[in-house]
Amino acid sequence: MARNTREVLKAKTNGVIDKIKTAVSTAETKVAKKTAAATTRKRKIKDEDADEEAHSCDSCGSEDEKKPEIKKPTPKKRKTKGDADDTMPLAPRTAVPSLKRAMYIGAHISGAGGVHNAIPNAAHIGANAFALFLKSQRKWTSPPLAPEVPSQFRDLLKQHAYDAAKHILPHGSYLVNLAQSDAAKAKQAYDNFVDDLKRCEALGIKLYNFHPGSTGGAPMADACARIAAQLNRAHGETSSVVTVLENMCGSGNVVGGRFEDLRDIIALVADKSRVGVCIDTCHAFAAGYDLRTPEAFAATMAEFDDVVGLKYLKALHLNDSKAPFASHRDLHANIGTGFLGLRAFHNIMNCESMQNLPMVLETPIDVKGPDGKNVEDKRIWADEIKLLESLIDMDVESKAFAEKEVELQDKGADERKKIQEQVDKKAVKDAKKGTKGAKRGRKKKEETDDESD
Ligand SMILES: [Zn+2]
Ligand SMILES: [Zn+2]
Structure with missing residues (x-):
């Protein structure tokens, strides 16, 4: 028991x-x-x-190696469709020394989520140069660069073999008008502008592209003088960045439609080593500078050299034009599909003076997705970069060139026809109304539907 x-x-x-x-x-x-x-x-x-x-590059996870028991969560994605991710690049980057001419071609890519993101985004499309906005281009104020960003930016540049001093051409804010005569608005514009220049210097960027501005109805000479005065002041507050004036399509009160506007601004800039010009091919063509035949291209470049000086040419924006010659309409088209055509770009790609300059595509990449909504297709830029590179030393009499020329012109035929009709209609209307009406119409058009890159 x-x-x-x-x-x-x-x-x-x-x-x-x-x-x-x-x-x-x-x-x-x-x-x-x-x-x-x-x-x-x-x-x-x-x-x-x-x-x-x-x-958030893969090679930077050293901290996690010590704590294998905790799986690092996937960082929140802020990328737009087609941005660089872990997949293969859309196109490999061409080694510039392998080209017969040293052409550095890229596009204006996104720096959403931080300026450093622009670097892998550029590599993703096979770009050897690129543009970006340094902060929101549609807001007056933005938070300052975080202290760690400049070193992260430099590390990524090194990793992807880009030279910030040569291959990057940031684009200024669309809000900034350095020709502004109103004191308070001029200060607001200046503060935004000089803040961008300081960001360039913090990131090691040497060139900064911006739209000269608008006269606001004042005489062009006064506007140019105000722009130059603002540049002189900004150069005094910074040390090395070169302020690059973009030529414009010459609509309404916009400054920079004529090479003479750019010359007049540069003439009043005290430190000439701090100022330059970026030629936008679409803007030049729409403003009445022809680039299509080798003769027309040579004449335009000779005029630029005469009026401004080739030594001031620091960069190019490569865009075809949906609008016809001298129409003063700023409508970018894909390379070869517009009124400029493939021959204009063949002229550029084989021009000695264009070597070693950053060349930036600002061509449209919106396409209809399966759901009918617009999505960005960055493959368009990847393909355009390769197309432009292929034009170097290409025989324009060859079958390959002729076929490509026809293919691209066919692609853009409907769009060219549509804009040509608009331009013709307006010309008839303007002829009836007289010059006064023409000016108003131009201004209205500029405010409504034209792109402005
Ligand atoms: Zn622009
Ligand atoms: Zn442009």
Whole structure:
């Protein structure tokens, strides 16, 4: 009996002990799970904060190697469709020394989520040069660059073999008008402008492209003088960045439609080493500078050299034009599909003076997605870069050139016809109304539908 009682007691005790053990084990598991979840949450928040300004390349996970038990959560994606991700680039970058002429071709790519993102985005499309906005181009104020961004930017440049001083051409804000005569508005424009220049210097960028501005109805000479005065002041507040004036299509009160506007601004800039020009091919053509035949191209470049000086040419924006010659309409078309055509770009790609300059595509890449909505297709830029590179030393009499020329012109035929009809209609209307009406019409058009890159 006594033995039996002992055995029963022992069995009961063991049962209780087992229960206690199970309970403790369950509790421990729960605590462990909670701790792990809390850690993961904390890390997730940290990563998402950092993602705003820090890059997320695969080679930078050294901190995680020490803590293999916690899986790093996937950083929140802020990329647009087609941006650089972990997949293969859309096109490999061409080694510039392998080209017969040193042409650095790229596009105006996105720096959404932080300027450093522009670097892998440029590499993704096979760009050897690129443009970007340094902050929101449609807001007056933006938060300053985070202190760690310049070194991250430099690391990524090194990793992708870009030279910030040669291959990057940021684009200024569309809001800024350095010709502004109103004191308060002029200050607002200046502050935004000089802030961008300081960002360039913090990132090691040497060239900064911007639209000269608008006269606001004042005489062109006054506007040019105001722009030059603002540039002189900005050069005094910074040390090295070159302010690059973009030529415009010459509509309404816009400054920079004539090479003479650019000359007059440069003439009043005290430090000539701090000022340059970017020729936008679409703007030049729409303003009445022909680039289509080798003779017309040579004449336009000779005029530029005469009026402004080739030494001031620092960059190019490569865009075809949906609008006809001298129409003063700023409508960018894909290379070869517009009124400029493939021959104009053949002229550029084989021009000695264009070598070693950043060349930036600002061509449309919106296409209809399967759901009918517009999506960006960055393959268009990747293909246009390769197309432009293929024009170097290409025989324009060859079958390959002729076929490509026809193919691209066919692609843009409907769009060219549409804009040509608009331009013709307006010309008839203007002829009826007289010059005064023409000016109003131009201004209205400029405010409504024209692109402005
Ligand atoms: Zn522009
Ligand atoms: Zn442009």
